[in-house]
Amino acid sequence: MTLPIDEHELHLYVDGHLGEERRRVVDALLRDHPEVSARVNDYRRQNELMRQLFNPVGNAPPTDDQERLLRALGQRLGRRRFAALWRPAAAAAAGLFLAATLGAIGTEYYDERTAVIPEPMPSFADTAARVHSFYAGAGGASEPTEFGADAASKLGTMLDKRLGAPLRLPDLSQKGFSLVGGRLLPAVDGAAAQLLYRDQAGRLVTVFLGPADKTRLTATHTSERKDLSLYAWLDGRIGVAVVGGLSGDELRGIAEAAQRSLLPPPNGGHPEDRPGANPDKDGHPAASRT
Amino acid sequence: MVQPALAQHIAALRRYARALLGDRIEADDLVQDCLTRALSRAHLWRPGTDLRAWLFTILHNIHINNLRSRRAHVAVNEDLSYGRSARTMSAPPDQDARLELRDLERALDRIPDEQRQVLLLVGMEGMSYDEAARVVGVPIGTIMSRVARGRDALRRSMMFAEPSVDGAGDGRARHLRRVK
Numbered sequence: 148m149t150l151p152i153d154e155h156e157l158h159l160y161v162d163g164h165l166g167e168e169r170r171r172v173v174d175a176l177l178r179d180h181p182e183v184s185a186r187v188n189d190y191r192r193q194n195e196l197m198r199q200l201f202n203p204v205g206n207a208p209p210t211d212d213q214e215r216l217l218r219a220l221g222q223r224l225g226r227r228r229f230a231a232l233w234r235p236a237a238a239a240a241a242g243l244f245l246a247a248t249l250g251a252i253g254t255e256y257y258d259e260r261t262a263v264i265p266e267p268m269p270s271f272a273d274t275a276a277r278v279h280s281f282y283a284g285a286g287g288a289s290e291p292t293e294f295g296a297d298a299a300s301k302l303g304t305m306l307d308k309r310l311g312a313p314l315r316l317p318d319l320s321q322k323g324f325s326l327v328g329g330r331l332l333p334a335v336d337g338a339a340a341q342l343l344y345r346d347q348a349g350r351l352v353t354v355f356l357g358p359a360d361k362t363r364l365t366a367t368h369t370s371e372r373k374d375l376s377l378y379a380w381l382d383g384r385i386g387v388a389v390v391g392g393l394s395g396d397e398l399r400g401i402a403e404a405a406q407r408s409l410l411p412p413p414n415g416g417h418p419e420d421r422p423g424a425n426p427d428k429d430g431h432p433a434a435s436r437t
Numbered sequence: 438m439v440q441p442a443l444a445q446h447i448a449a450l451r452r453y454a455r456a457l458l459g460d461r462i463e464a465d466d467l468v469q470d471c472l473t474r475a476l477s478r479a480h481l482w483r484p485g486t487d488l489r490a491w492l493f494t495i496l497h498n499i500h501i502n503n504l505r506s507r508r509a510h511v512a513v514n515e516d517l518s519y520g521r522s523a524r525t526m527s528a529p530p531d532q533d534a535r536l537e538l539r540d541l542e543r544a545l546d547r548i549p550d551e552q553r554q555v556l557l558l559v560g561m562e563g564m565s566y567d568e569a570a571r572v573v574g575v576p577i578g579t580i581m582s583r584v585a586r587g588r589d590a591l592r593r594s595m596m597f598a599e600p601s602v603d604g605a606g607d608g609r610a611r612h613l614r615r616v617k
Binding site: 206 | 449455456464473479537557563565581588595
């Protein structure tokens, strides 16, 4: 039997999301097809039962912790509502200060897609992609960085302090990319850095380092969007993303090189970090070394 | 003072978490984690945008993350305690009028988590398919097929206890009815 509506419309109908015109079509169809009508009734009954079953749970008093958090959140969001009244004016007065934070950039990026729902946490990968497009996108900047390659180690030190984690600069020479320079950027949770690399052909790759939400970046994260490829992972507490207008395969190779160069050297590093490497109180090497 | 709108959203989050997980304590924990994160991210919420969707998205992300880490855990420890297996039935058992509710709760228990999420968001919370798609982070087409599959699964599962008038019904299903 062929019905003049599709299955999905039937569900939209059940949930009351169908437009007037299509709703009439379904109404008519249900009159002629009792078996479809029975299904619709069952689906509606499911919705009703779910509400009957769980409404009392929602209406029960919240736990003390929930109550406390709820109050705090109410206050914070209330302030946000109020703040919204003057923020546009303040922003205009301050000029375009890089949308104030990377967070703002991330949010703005999402707005293109989700006009209604703000992304609760601008994802690390999206921010990295946005930064790359902004500074190294079409045309590329003639003066692309704040720190030249020679001063980039200084950038590392600055970032160390702000992120509270030791930072090394990835070495991509193996893949034919050398460091052009970098810049420090404000981030929601502190600071982030963009390191820019270029190859002989003039192609640009960004290594983006910054605080990343563990829950959003649990493992490696790859994506290809528009003409960008991206590869991101967590290095200890720091998120690392490699972004560039290259093929996914090529970028992955570069990201792996970056990942390798960030690993502590197998025999170097800090001996005091290894168990058993410390002399004991008397100055004797620890016994476990033998 | 708690704004009425916010209080309503929290009631919805608690209802949703409980329906999703079954277990009361886990559901309370999930809501608490969600509120904690929302508080720390309050600066990212933009006034005038949909607060409910924002909160549900946060809760969903935490839930998915919990599921993932539990799954990794399961492989090692056979720990199946997060979510469905620990369900404490919300419907009082063995009351004839409540049987249908219990059947639904059991049926809900048996479908995949991803179908349960969308059935609850769309069917119980009354979200539009578009809104649910944004909360769950999948295309709207995926939401539609999950709704369709989930509802059919619930329906099949409940058919034994509560057969409805069905085109294929030849009376046999009716005899199965309420053979407790």
